[in-house]
Amino acid sequence: MSTADSSSFAMSSATQIAAQIRSGQMTASAVLENHLAAITARESEIHAFNLVTIDQARAQAAAVDAMVAAGQDPGPLAGVPVAIKDNMCTRGVPTTCSSRMLEGWRPPYDATVVTKLAAAGAVMIGKTNLDEFAMGSSTENSAFGPTRNPRDTSRVPGGSSGGSAAAVAAGFAPISLGSDTGGSIRQPAALCGVVGVKPTYGMVSRLGLVAFASSLDQIGPFANDVADAALVMDVIAGHDPGDSTSIPMEHPSLTAAIAQGVEGLRIGRITDLPGGADPEVEARLEEAFAALAAAGAQIVDVQVPALTYGLTAYYLIAPAEASSNLARYDGVRYGMRVPASDTNSMYMATRHEGFGPEVKRRIMLGTYALSAGYFDAYYGKALKVRRLIADDFDRAYQQVDVMLTPTAPSVAFALGAKTDDPLAMYLCDTYTIPSNLAGHPAMSVPFGTGADDLPVGVQIMAATLNEPVMFRVAAALEAAAGSNGNGRGGQ
């Protein structure tokens, strides 16, 4: 029966799919059609996508099948459908950032990550919904309507990469890409019950990622399991001469790292972590520490006092950078233009009509924080607090290899619950923001459930370029969650 087929394909991992396509046991075209069937069945209630790229995907899958038939290897992601957050440029394919400002815009180039995925044999299945210009924590700020959480469609999927998280959780694609400026991969991963990774700043090229806050933005994967996330990281990581902040080095294979276990690793428990998480979320975190201790790791208490000020530093720095980055949307070279009699009026009218309320709010906050008379009091101070946070982290990482926190303070909340109170929405990012400020890697792994049986994510944070150890810990947590019945079994 076709639905049984599509669910069995949808439950397959990217690792398995690629292996079976490379060995000729399955075709990329059949895998694609089954995922398209899953989308047809449920996309109308989820709205994970701004665009499903059916024709292009079929052509890419056929090309993969032709390579296999000709005895060539299409690459490590052979025939694996991948969903791309709609703030990454795709040549000739609409890229909207879920904003009226860019509706209908077709970029003249591909983001480096898109090129790399295609070169590894992946098949792009569509562009996913997000909070407008990646500003938000619920995907409710999209100009094209919200995405709903596949685990409970009355709830948000988190954000801003909510479409990419929902696409994986709903079985529309085994893997997807998101971008993370203050938690926009990890928080929706936690709320949708999937794995989400924010790599070290500079590990993955930002060329072709539409800029939100350039010193914080980083692209990373969503996946159903840690091995798939490692597989995607191994494909997309690496130096790109086109991104001046890209780190010029070779990165070790994370796929090779994950089997090494956690024996002897030092896991940090932050004793002065800002409170406010739900009791169930706190309980899962404690179980995660216990599981790692049982697997041979050592739990070490550490203090990171400056974390308390992370939210303030972030919500001054990110809007300041955004106000500068979004100055380019002026109706001149691309995107929307509202005609007017002179250029300045055209700028004002275009930006008034093109941007939604949250984007305007952040541009206003950032412009204020950067303006004469307020710069030292806000932006200047925030940059100094950013240094304190990085220094506190450095001290902590002399004592531990990784630190664990909740990813989000609560399970997925109802649509509309926080839309009237921007500050309440910002507080969703308390635990994820510090890694962006420091430029460190962090990831969320599903670990049991909280209120209303909804997924809880545990966040693993590590020092710059310590992804191999972070992934070892992630694999151990995943194994423990599975054996406790805390994993995604029963989905």
Next chain:
Amino acid sequence: MPERIDVHVVAKVSRLARLDLTPSEIEVTTEQLAKMLDHFADIDAVDLDAVVPMTQPYPLINVLREDVEQPCLDRDEVLAVAPDVEDHRFRVPPIIGLED
């Protein structure tokens, strides 16, 4: 900490940001920004005098790349997505000369 933000400052900032906010939007924005800035006052208690600002997470040095010819964007493809074009250039309404 500066004085509490008011509608006059918000109106000025909206002009700086080229955002044509309506009077009611300015009022709502003032209220929301004031609430956020109150929350952000937590960093006033931190002694930051000796702290060096951190603008980016990874230490970078300026390097010049080799002067090698590289492919660039296709001009027609770029102009095809522009709002208005004339003679292979972006066309905009008058910049000066319309003041009354």
